[in-house]
Amino acid sequence: MSRTHSTRVVVTGIGTINALGRSVDETWAGLLAARSGIGRIRRFDAESFGLKTWIAGEISDFAGPSFAAGQAIERLDRCSQFALVAAHEALLGAGLVVDAGNRDRVAVIMGAALGGTASLAHGVETLLTRGSRRVNALMFPKSMSNASAAAVSLYSGARGPAMTLNSACASATDAIGIAADLIRAGRVDVAIAGGSEAAILPVMMASLDRMGAITSRYNDSPARASRPFDRDRDGFVIAEGAGVLVLESERHARQRQAPMLAELAGYAAASDAYHLTAPAPDGDRALGVMRAALADASATRDDVVHINAHGTSTRLNDALEARVIGELLGERVVAVPVSATKSATGHMGGATGGLEAVLCVKSCESGLAPPTLNFEQADPECHLDIVSGSARAVSRGVILSNSFGFGGHCACLAFRPC
Secondary structure, three states: OOOOOOOOEEEEEEEEEEOOOOOHHHHHHHHHOOOOOOEEOOOOOOHHHOOOOOEEEOOOOOOOOHHHOOOOHHHOOHHHHHHHHHHHHHHHHHOOOOOOOOHHHEEEEEEOOOOOHHHHHHHHHHHHHHOHHHOOOOHHHHHOOOHHHHHHHHHHOOOOOEEEEOEOEOHHHHHHHHHHHHHHOOOOOEEEEEEEEOOOOHHHHHHHHHHOOEOOOOOOOHHHOOOOOEOOOOOEOEEOEEEEEEEEEHHHHHHOOOOOOEEEEEEEEEEOOOOOOOOOOOOHHHHHHHHHHHHHOOOOHHHEEEEEOOOOOOHHHHHHHHHHHHHHHHHHHHOOEEEOOHHHHOEOHHHHHHHHHHHHHHHHHHOEEOOEOOOOOEOOOOOOEEOEOOOEEOOOOEEEEEEEEOOOEEEEEEEEOO
């Protein structure tokens, strides 16, 4: 059932840092040029750890946020630093200054599946090799899952609700949806929302290797590794980065004459309550959140003009998502272009929905659906209109962003042009 919102939520700023680009413009240009950000891991020797996979969507030569020099950046985990970079860009784009007059009405809602895991892993290694007196005293706050939200709040001065949500790979999508709900409820006027992740670590990759979740066939050709919906896909590529939106009530945005890039019109979330890592075979909840997000936006399947798929490049996820998209769209499945941008950026875990929300906003602005890399042989189980080769023009309408995560988490956002 649809519902009418008296408060429209609009996107006024977007920001990202990821393996493909260190800004929105660089990322978008890379996508349209069909470039890949996936490469050989440089921060550690994956081969020496006995890992089968040596590639990732790594942000190489990252030395911290240049704009925050002198602000004790060494006290922040890499995950929180990424969050700051993306939030800074989003706030600049929105032209939003948080000050004494508005700071209590600005929320920070971030998502992360793992958060400051790198600081925790380093702390454990230090304890075992050098003893307890050498463990960094700040390891605990650096590794806390709320650290990215705290960092953005401290940096921006926002004093509204500040929290980090964890729903695995749906974390950032849920953070953005919950942030919109806070604005609709009148609890805040503005929310800085998205996700950040920095979990390219030997121990994490060892677990994913053992699980069979990540691809190991393309160590010598990393750009070909992530291949959503392709017949020869065999696992995802782990990545890192952040994606952040500035959300505002339309009234607040108009009052301050802010740029309105897109409307965040709908959101829905659910759990399939089926399995720790595998999606429920019936796809009921995955389909349900897409339908519910459309209803939340007072839209129907006929309004959908583009879908940014979760599209992880795993056997189970892609086949299931393709089927439920087909059930959602019916006969229109052959006419709605679907992009799977993890093919270029890799899978950023709890941050990936934040980046993909940013890309949906860019699609709303530009009228373009970015291409899916490595879609060479269509899987007979995936009957979708996959955008490949080059970007494709899309008409004005609703754009959906899907996120599904370990533990059965399902979430969907619905955007439309302003």
